[in-house]
Amino acid sequence: MPPRKAKGTVVETSTTKVSVSKAGAASKVESKARVTKRKVVEADPEPDITSEEEEDEPRPVKKRKAPVKTKVEAEDSAAEEEQPKTAAPKKRRVTTKAKSKPEDTMPLAERTAIASLKKAMYIGAHVSSAGGVQNSITNTVHIGANAFALFLKSQRKWANPPMTPEARDGFRSLSETHNFEVHKHCLPHGSYLVNLAQAEKDKATQAYDGFLDDLQRCESLGIKLYNFHPGNTNGDARDAAIGRIAAQLNKAHKATSTVVTVLENMAGQGNVVGSTFEDLRDIIALVDDKARVGVCIDTCHAFAAGYDLRSPEAFAATMTRFDDVVGASYLRALHLNDSKAPFASHRDLHANIGTGFLGLRAFHNIMNYDALAGLPMVLETPIDRPGPDGKTVEDKQIWADEIKLLESLIGMDAASAEFAALEKKLHAQGASERAKIQDQVDRKGAKDAKKASAKPRGKGKKKKAEQESDDGSD
Template sequence: MPRPSLRKPGKAEGGEPADGAAKASVTKRKANDELDGIEEPEEIEEESKPTKRRKTRVKAEEEEEEEEPAADQPPARKPQRKAGKGKSQDAMALAPRTPIDALKKLMYIGAHVSAAGGVQSSIPNAVHIGANAFALFLKSQRKWTNPPLAKDALDGFRTLSHEHKYDVHKHCLPHGSYLINLAQADKTKAAQAYTSFLDDLERCESLGIKLYNFHPGSANGGPRVEAIWRIAKKINNAHKATKTVVTVLENMAGQGTVIGATFEDLRDIIRLIKNKDRIGVCIDTCHAFAAGYDLRSPEAFQETMKQFNKVVGARYLKALHLNDSKRPLGSQRDLHANIGTGFLGLRAFHNVVNYDGFAGLPMILETPIDRKTPDGKTFEDKQVWADEIKLLERLIGMDPDSAEFAALEADLSAPGRAERDRIQEEAVLKAHNALAAEVKAKAAADKKKAAKARRRKKASS
């Protein structure tokens, strides 16, 4: 995930911005989503197994987020008016696409857009926000079985991508279903996961898409090496059953026994892959930061990339997910924030969009776009993505010591500062308490051991 951002099913779709009202329209969209078999992405914790416990946690997290003051979010804009019937998304674009050759570096920046209504709708949705790259879900995120791609979806995707000059071979990065856990040990569940994974890859190939991004999987408490071995085996089998698609492992934030939070995990999977031309990595900036890889200063960023190149290898880097983080470095929490408003900050993204090694790769925003109207209604504000794309493009070649950069950075970081300070303090306190508890437990164990030794000595004398 997000992980594709914080959008929830049943909410406004790309290109059809919420009218900010009517439960009826939400219900209608929900019905449409179900019909079309493709739903909006939502924020989920990293464990791939959709357990009841996780659902509760996700719910709790959503609530927790809602409790957070909206200070770290850009001010809510008025919901966009619905596009009139017959008018193309293009004509209604929230921002024009920047010609790539007008940028100082070839950075293809876009977002994870909705494919509700069929995969072909992702194209106008990408055009709508001025994206030069995009991500989408290829099928429903909540169902194991999905109808095959309809002919009109297939034809529509091809025609529209050609018409709008998207090279989907290079700059379209579908996101795998959250249901799929290739590390699954249970035979039946593993077979189900593999079938769905392979089906996704086949969809990519029939759409002419080369890159397919997915979460490596979760060991669900089991040994790491076995989980890695199972993941690699499934990928190898899927490579054999398909021809061209490149399977792209996303780095993870590191909660629980999820695989992929360290560069070493990614390396170890790649080592076991027979066809090295068909395996790659997507770096999610929020996940990397949550897992302890710093990107904030130019030095820290260089160090992280040096690590990546040394451990994984630059040749495997295929894509990026651009997200700021609502939690501090090493928090292991996967909470995406809008660019420049989180713990990463704008300087990190200046580092990212000016790094030559990322040129030509799809860069996908998965930032939250849920906003509230003054009367408390939630709607999806796609203008946020349109603006973030332009902001990131503007950072390319910008002098980070300039007054222009300082003003942008201050504008974005100031509103959420108090909230971030509070979270940072909490994190320090938590770490302190954890250490104190560890010290106490050790002292108690030592005392017990000493008492036992004394008793033994007494008994023998």
Template sequence: MPPRAAASAAKRTRTSASTAKTPAKTKDAGAKDEPPETAAPMFARTPQIKMLVGAHVPSDGKGVSNCIANTVSIGGNAFALFVKSQRRWVAPPLKTEEITKFKDMAAEHKYDLHKHCLPHGSYLINLANADDEKHEKALASFLDELKRCEQLGIGLYNFHPGSTLGLDKKAALERLAGSINSAISQTKFIKIILENMAGHGNLIGSTWEDLRDVIAMVDNKDRVGVCVDTCHTFAAGYDIRTEETFAKVWDDFDRIIGLKYLSSMHLNDSKAPLGSNRDLHQNIGLGFLGLESFRVLMNTKHLEGLPLILETPDKDDIMTWAKEIKLLEWLVGKKADDPEVVKKTAELSALGAKERASEQDKMDKKAVKADKKKQSTLVGKKRKAESDE
């Protein structure tokens, strides 16, 4: 789930491209290749880089075009946004002037809206809902957002697959796929991107098999894809912390779904441990994934050219993402045993140690409680069986 960047501008203080005037700093010849945190701040976009990192940026209540301004200010080569309020079913139509301004700014700053922009769908939408009235409401909102994207010239749209809400899993997946087919038939070119989930409760999409089964039922497979969120992936039990485990997860993805469907990624560390099923985003390097996961990611060829979107906590300052973008770009070409990488990894790990310990303690206590409940249930069943005899 995107960070609190979507909160109303009235509650936040931000720097946008209109006010940020941080110049690109030219590195002196022979200067030491230092990690971004210790080097002078550089928030200009990195040209000709194949790993297109950006963030889910806010509009600050100034229209969708301001998302581009904010992306420019943090040096992003890709970006995500909401095309309407993510917590309302309906919103006023996009103004013609705002549509034109959005497209003009994208062209001016050389953002390919078909490839570099990844809107996030409303949290309210659940296309697997068995209740006909609620399903129709969700589908109407879904279609509205897709059509807004097409008005803006955007080629990708990412959303959460939803929840079964207790409905039979197969029936829920069929309802979701049917909704996607309906939406595709009523739109022109937008590609619908299913995001993998952390696995809490009845959520759909926490396994590669869920996503495979939905895609299998979509008629026009050229217009469906997958967004892999690193935090969700880890929370769902897929270990991506080393080169070996990272490669295995992608081998499984390719075998089960197919890499041809991979359309984007959300880059988030995880506050919670492996297999926690908890969607708790953390800043890069501070969580249980650690910087090594992202070093491996930033040197993975099949991720080149995809929008790689940060949804990390921004601490009420989008410059948090500017620093993380430069940190991630700095990792390109780096080896695990690079002294500066080792040093940076340790620094970031130390910063997040307290939160990791707290979350691990919570998970351990939860596991103990669950085990006691299980044992109690077994004892109860055994006593009942004995009394029946």
């Protein structure tokens, strides 16, 4: 038995028994083992160990490589490698870093057969693609959806690694296994960083490159629709910004072959392009290949921008206006979101279906509008809720339930007791949030009105006072 090494930086978890015929050979083995231990300590001063065990009985030396693998190497390798003849301390790895994986395999809801619905409404949600785009398919099945959206890469950074062949092939294979027609009912969302209206040359190039990379990923996956926010003028003239957006689209269309770039309508905040149907029309007018461009109507954005969807009459008027200004043939998808903010507030605050200012009747209108059949309809509603420990957790059951709720509205009589009960229940659930946002909107409106009505200063103020005096007013 070699003596235990005295240094405190190494903890032995086992003893070794070495049989040698010569004392010199035993000394060499012991020396090599000590060198190996020293290298391990230098490479990994805090090994990934949660418990240390010492065995009472010695056991034969196993053939193992002296260098200890890192945690990542241990995760990625399942095979044991051939090891040298010298003894090395055996250390137990108890904790490992979990890899990104799809949601639990047990579905929260079963997918509804489209043929069983009175109208072919393909409803889903924007699911996670963490760990690879192929996981988005499993995550879609998990919530019982027939359509889905995803990010094709990180939407919050410019530099992203290329898609792996495994992710690409896995996506195609799983979409076929689960009967998803991804060329029709998958709607990837563009990066929030990309602004195709950017005027500054370097930033415009960066935006275009990121945009084109996503289109190329779509085509490698067999996806035909790609949704994105039009852009921001950054204070420049709107017409000029619209011209730059269209120019970037024309360039991207020439560099690709099949994917349709889908403009999303916006809520009308600041310098954002796309809050009016006229903005969308003007971009499309400048696109050379009209077959390669379309529109996604976000219900929350439309409502916030001043397009009413709440009553059957208001909904019909809005859809007629879209047809007159843009053209119904360009409508390729919908984002289904209620609104925490009131009508024409220009605030982009998504609410769960039926709990916001839009209300359940707006979604009944959508679910029973024949022209929308066959289009991908994607939920982007909130699913965060407090967990048992007080921390925020994502509850995918919310999406699963909302999909079934929307499907149940197809063909439902809006004058029925069933609909009235649903509407009342959901309206009550969102009451406190609506009141809070309404108060914010009212206070801001009062503040803006006060600013607008403030008396002019300086000469203008003096001139106005003189005019009032001439009029005989106080």
